[in-house]
Amino acid sequence: MAPSFEEPTQVDFDAPLKAAPKLVAPEPEHCPGPESQQAGTADSCAGCPNQKICASAPKGPDPDIPVITSRLSSVKHKLLVLSGKGGVGKSTFSTMLAHGFASNPAHTVGLMDTDICGPSIPKMMGVEDETIHVTAEGWEPVWVSENLGVMSVQFMLPGRDDAVIWRGPKKNGLIKKFLMDVTWGELDFLVVDTPPGTSDEHLSVNSFLKNSGVDGAVVVSTPQEVSLLDVRKEIDFCRKAGIRVLGIVENMSGFVCPGCKTESQIFRASTGGARRLAEDEKIPFLGAVPLDPRIGMACDHGESFLDAYPESPACRAIRGVVKRVAEEMGVEVGDVLMEVDG
Template sequence: MNAPEPEHCPGPETQNAGKSAACEGCPNQNICAEGPKGPDPAIAAIADRLSGVKHKILVLSGKGGVGKSTFSSNLSLFLSQNDDTQVGLLDIDICGPSVPKMVGLEGEQIRQSSSGWAPVYVSDNLAVMSIGFLMANQNDAVIWKGPKKNGMIKQFLKDVDWGDLDFLVVDTPPGTSDEHLSIVQYLKDAGITGAVLITTPQEVALQDVRREIDFCRKVGVPMIGVVENMASFVCPKCDKSSVIFPATSGGARGLAIEQNIPFLGSIPLDPRIGISGDFGESFVDQYQDSPAYAAYASIISSISAFCAKN
């Protein structure tokens, strides 16, 4: 939602959503009016399709440019370092699908099998799905309204043969609107293990994360915790660090204390993270000497511990 519901809100999933007198003037009116109404039969089909997926993790951020897709990709690559762990990475950023490039799958296409769409594989135990695989030209703009975006997300969940997974990581776009409401609704019966919220230290980014936290509480998504990205710059030659974005209001740690949610850790800015994403290489496989790798290891250990308990 873009704003709190009005006092007499009919509810975003009801037939009167966006149409009742209480909806007049509400910033969410168009989102609710165009969104799915009532129980969607696809919800049960999605739950059945994902019955073999143990943990579903949403990666959220209120603001763009804070490294959410980079974190989603590296989280998936890190988890898949264990050959016995089956991982799926779902990119629902319909208008900005960057995951295929980051994991080295740019230009790949989806294949149809007897059991549905087959995801594209980075390795034997890391499957990826993105609208980027459906685009003939990677520079084409995706200019879709809410219902078409919702339909695409539904198809990714219902028609993709994910098989048995230990983790399904869902990379979401910035904000709290169509795609977010859709993924939460469609996974209602399948269950969401929790959300990881990504931010940078400056207050401008933290403001939007507060809205994301409010979204999670309103729709009932458990929060695994918050990750602070790009907190400092680490020189890849001498490992010395310097602050790039000063935490003028306490940074992500202060936000976590304020909102009573776990602080998972801080990831320094290592230029090799960006270079790896540009060339579709695995940072977590190639640069284990980096302080950023140690930060990822600690954060992902906390995420895995949360999943083991839930």
């Protein structure tokens, strides 16, 4: 039996965050949040229609956090993949990162898609038509291979083109369910693909995973300054939220011709690109991945680009990034990509 949006399930998506209060007006820009200790009493609460509602709402830690911590206690390494803006290839990179770690058959890898409104991971992993199953122990992830599992809201939609039109609390509730009820089992790596920006989903993932431990975040950018502007905000978010930045990846750094294998620059780094930004922010530069048209083709067909085109310069660059991410997490590099490099 698979959970569906058409039939009722035991999951209460309308009250996911410890009986979140029903607000009568949208939260203002500087709202501390209905679950905050300052809710209803902060200076920014003055004159807000929700002030009395928030002031009387229950405070304190979320009682589901210990459940999430217990559920994820068998996951050795957890990392977030972030980007300041859309269109930089973050989800594509997340799939290649997961495939890279899973290329060692001794590793078991999970890939969680928290982009609730724009889930694309199932398509890229070739499991778009699958559904998740509910057992006595929880929700079973969809297994791409014996050692690579995926969880996404796409598996719960009636059709591939159905839109998810939800406000923040509902999205946060589903993310909590992914962490609390999915039977990931013993994982070596859990890769969490997030939507662009620094909004509800990012705050939820951080707060839910805080006690269970997050190794850090990989930030994906392209060389242009218009992308780096938003990446700076993402880095600032990580620092304010207490998330360690494992490093920056410069995606689409040049163009690889599939025929002649030469590389040319199409997105020129007018301000030094991600490498200069990493130096300025004093965080690791994980590598530059050139744009190869076959990456998009592999994603469209649900294939692993690393397996399909190992001779591509982009593939070699991705392998290097995977190793650098492993180094930053304290994983032995010799245990990574054994099947490809061995």
